[in-house]
Amino acid sequence: MYKKSVRRRRAVLAVLVGLSIxxxxxxxxxxxxxxxxxxxxxxxxxxxxxxxxxxxxxxxxRDLTGWVGDAFDAKSENKDLKNEVERLRSELAxxxxxxxxxxxxxxxxxxxxSPTFPDGYDHVGARVIGxxxxxxxxxITIDKGSDQGVHAEQPVVNxxxxxxxxxxxxxxxxxxxxxxxxxxxVSAQVVPDGANGLVKATVGNPSDLILDFVQKGRSxxxxxxxxxxxxxxxxxxxxxxxxxxxxxxxxxxxQERELYQRVxxxxxxxxxxxxxxxxxxxxxxxxxxxxxxx
Amino acid sequence: MTAxxxxxxxxxxxxxxxxxxxxxxxxxxTIFGANVDLLVLVTLSVGLLGGPIAGAVVGFSIGLVxxxxxxxxxxxxxxxxxxxxxxxxxxxxxxxxxHKLVPVLGGFVAALCFSACFAVIQFLxxxxxxxxxxxxxxALVGAILTALFAPPVFAVVxxxxxxxxxxxxxxxxxxxxxLRLSP
Numbered sequence: 001m002y003k004k005s006v007r008r009r010r011a012v013l014a015v016l017v018g019l020s021i022x023x024x025x026x027x028x029x030x031x032x033x034x035x036x037x038x039x040x041x042x043x044x045x046x047x048x049x050x051x052x053x054x055x056x057x058x059x060x061x062r063d064l065t066g067w068v069g070d071a072f073d074a075k076s077e078n079k080d081l082k083n084e085v086e087r088l089r090s091e092l093a094x095x096x097x098x099x100x101x102x103x104x105x106x107x108x109x110x111x112x113x114s115p116t117f118p119d120g121y122d123h124v125g126a127r128v129i130g131x132x133x134x135x136x137x138x139x140i141t142i143d144k145g146s147d148q149g150v151h152a153e154q155p156v157v158n159x160x161x162x163x164x165x166x167x168x169x170x171x172x173x174x175x176x177x178x179x180x181x182x183x184x185x186v187s188a189q190v191v192p193d194g195a196n197g198l199v200k201a202t203v204g205n206p207s208d209l210i211l212d213f214v215q216k217g218r219s220x221x222x223x224x225x226x227x228x229x230x231x232x233x234x235x236x237x238x239x240x241x242x243x244x245x246x247x248x249x250x251x252x253x254x255q256e257r258e259l260y261q262r263v264x265x266x267x268x269x270x271x272x273x274x275x276x277x278x279x280x281x282x283x284x285x286x287x288x289x290x291x292x293x294x
Numbered sequence: 295m296t297a298x299x300x301x302x303x304x305x306x307x308x309x310x311x312x313x314x315x316x317x318x319x320x321x322x323x324t325i326f327g328a329n330v331d332l333l334v335l336v337t338l339s340v341g342l343l344g345g346p347i348a349g350a351v352v353g354f355s356i357g358l359v360x361x362x363x364x365x366x367x368x369x370x371x372x373x374x375x376x377x378x379x380x381x382x383x384x385x386x387x388x389x390x391x392x393h394k395l396v397p398v399l400g401g402f403v404a405a406l407c408f409s410a411c412f413a414v415i416q417f418l419x420x421x422x423x424x425x426x427x428x429x430x431x432x433a434l435v436g437a438i439l440t441a442l443f444a445p446p447v448f449a450v451v452x453x454x455x456x457x458x459x460x461x462x463x464x465x466x467x468x469x470x471x472x473l474r475l476s477p
Binding site for chain 2 (some may be wrong): 074
């Protein structure tokens with residue numbers, strides 16, 4: 001009886017581990033249009049309403065937690081005020097939620113009207129309804145999908161600057177790969193110096209991006225702004241239109257042995273606290289027919 | 295562990311709810327840059343309450359649903375959570391899992407090991423960017439937070455699975471041998 005139980009236990013473990021490895025291998029080996037990816041997109045579509053519901057329903061709780069965190073150090077001296085604080089706490093959380101949303105929406109409206117908003121693009125506002133739990137995948141899920149004109153490979157911004165790009169789309173939801181994801185790469189330019197490079201992430205540190213492949217000898221000043229370069233060649237063009245702010249230069253690493261210098265920058269967008277973003281759409285939809293680069 | 299049909303439904307609901315809460319709520323509440331790993335905690339709790347098979351199956355299911363919902367490489371989270379659930383269940387078989395500190399220490403160790411193994415797999419699959427040491431700090435802070443939240447999560451899982459699982463968690467009483475009739 002005991003041996004049978006042990007055999008059963010080991011068999012279940014072996015089957016589950018085998019299944020996991022088989023899934024991993026099959027998924028890693030197939031293209032983005034493969035069967036497993038298609039199943040995932042379908043699942044994302046099915047899960048989106050649940051995520052959105054949970055995200056909306058528990059947003060006051062999240063904001064309340066944030067408020068508690070912010071107010072942790074504050075000391076209340078008057079005991080008579082405690083009851084009133086209790087009552088006001090929930091009201092304040094609701095008000096702060098509104099203020100935060102309002103600030104982000106105002107920033108987005110400002111960006112839409114600013115000269116840096118790229119020509120030929122339209123915008124679709126979206127709310128963040130999910131986030132990857134691990135630093136190894138810097139992705140968010142938004143509540144807009146192909147039904148609202150969102151397509152894969154479209155740039156995503158917020159009021160502060162570039163956020164990432166759409167990587168998977170279902171009818172009512174989409175997954176956005178942030179610029180802090182290790183698979184992300186954005187061709188960028190330091191202004192006004194003009195040095196070009198490729199913005200890559202530092203895994204685990206969302207406040208530090210690296211502008212790599214900057215030609216040695218090009219002057220890059222601390223505090224300079226880095227924007228998307230939006231290059232275009234004969235048959236290939238960048239995913240990101242020119243001029244979207246990415247971040248500001250914090251320091252420059254230049255080693256004598258290296259051919260290029262590495263420029264560190266701090267992203268303008270607070271990628272840990274995204275609530276509302278905007279997808280830049282084009283009239284022709286996605287760019288699936290064109291060859292695109294970073 | 296033997297689960298009834300309603301028990302299976304409860305476990306399925308628990309799996310789905312865990313993933314939805316983790317993705318939509320828990321990940322958006324960060325403390326010192328890290329957050330509680332609800333996936334690990336629920337898997338570990340099921341393992342500690344239901345044994346290695348229940349732990350492994352629930353871990354695999356939670357991992358699969360999470361990977362599907364997050365559109366990330368399938369199989370990675372399933373593989374690791376299968377291990378977490380199985381080892382949690384084995385601990386229950388070999389040691390006293392009724393102590394109140396077991397979920398706390400188990401949550402810390404499981405979350406830390408999960409983060410470390412996840413990192414190793416990512417390196418094996420290929421990482422195109424520089425990796426900051428802050429990853430280690432986040433893993434440690436996340437493990438501490440996970441440990442702190444272990445008791446309530448464990449209690450909730452026990453409450454949800456009580457009809458099917460809790461029988462085996464009760465402390466075993468010594469059989470009464472010296473029964474005598476009163477005069």
